[in-house]
Amino acid sequence: MKNYRVKLSYRGTNYHGFQRQNNAMTVQQAVEDALSALLGENITIYGCSRTDAGVHAREFYFSFKTDNPIPPRGIVFGTNVRLNDDIALLSCEEMPPEFHARYSCRGKEYEYLVYCSEIRDPFLCDGAYRLMKPLDAGLLNREAQAFVGEHDFKSFCAADCEKENTTRTIYSFTVTQTGRLYRFRVAGNGFLYNMVRIMVGTLICINEGKLEVGAVKRLLQERDRTLSGRTVPPQGLYLDRVFYDDIYNRK
């Protein structure tokens, strides 16, 4: 039995998230259907993350096992011809038997895109969140630093989040501006349900004056979702990088 790790990229617009569902097309189902057709057996894949409906992935990993002797390059090209244009396998490599795309994952980096314009841009409608008024990237970046480090993120996960342990470590959080486009980049060892979208929404609320400067530090202590900012919409969110231990990285 060979254990493969596959790097994937997808535009999430037309999918109800990554994870398989009964009544809606998901990335997992599209990929499993294509891989199963190629390999002639029922394949189950294990993703590094569960992205929500409308969320994109520039880089996403999944693992799966098969006895099929088809080489990794054949898996990439043979699967891609069976997928829509908005999903692509980028690479495939054999891993040690214990590797699992989710449990072996050591961290991830997300990017959230916001653009500020009174009038929408038709080319950004599925790929960024629009605000009417400009933001202050310097303020956002300063406030974002309060997220860095190990904290209890109870205030920054969806109210129906069922995780017992809501402590996570954020490695870095930067906000940069290019013209009217703002990039929120956050890397950490793990993220709770909706956590990136609530962190970004909270920073925007601070910029809008709906929360006070310094609110992030207070909210981390309050541990109450109802006190933090809004959940910004999914179309601005990109899973950008996924980290594994060095032993799993390509030579």
Next chain:
Amino acid sequence: MKNYRVKLSYRGTNYHGFQRQNNAMTVQQAVEDALSALLGENITIYGCSRTDAGVHAREFYFSFKTDNPIPPRGIVFGTNVRLNDDIALLSCEEMPPEFHARYSCRGKEYEYLVYCSEIRDPFLCDGAYRLMKPLDAGLLNREAQAFVGEHDFKSFCAADCEKENTTRTIYSFTVTQTGRLYRFRVAGNGFLYNMVRIMVGTLICINEGKLEVGAVKRLLQERDRTLSGRTVPPQGLYLDRVFYDDIYNRK
């Protein structure tokens, strides 16, 4: 009767081109429906160009007339809320009565995007044309210079093009590369049906060795569509800028 010029932008993916058709949704119909609903009368708009199905416009102009006293800013915002996210009115201004978006147009600039990669990019699938092998931007740019100037473009318009006069003037044609992305930019006083897509396809055929270096000059003299290169697909094409005489430009 006020005569308005409206600047528009649209992603062409979901439309069967600009011009109204009987059995398919077009940009003209979407905009006319929205404007007519806003103004409470049947509005006919006149576009600066007829883009094909799947072709995009970063900047496109149309003109229309109305007696409605709603101010230009109200036309922009009132129409936008009645349109899908992939079309947006950017501005609206009153023009002299003789202004017509098409007949008053003095030139246009198009951009065609190509990316070269063995594996597709899900984020470019509706917005660029993919080739498997890298191109030589230097060669493409040198060959493109033969298009510049006044020429008979009979070899570079669709075989069913019914224009009697196929002479046009190209002001500039540049090909630049950023990583795996290639930008073909061409400005001219007018373009025949499929002309940009055939010019780009011919340059690519030269790069691929299917046509000889220097073929553009020969093809301009041959005046035969069957001898030039293939028509590259619509999703890589963007109408980028539209030129009017100074008297029509905003102060």
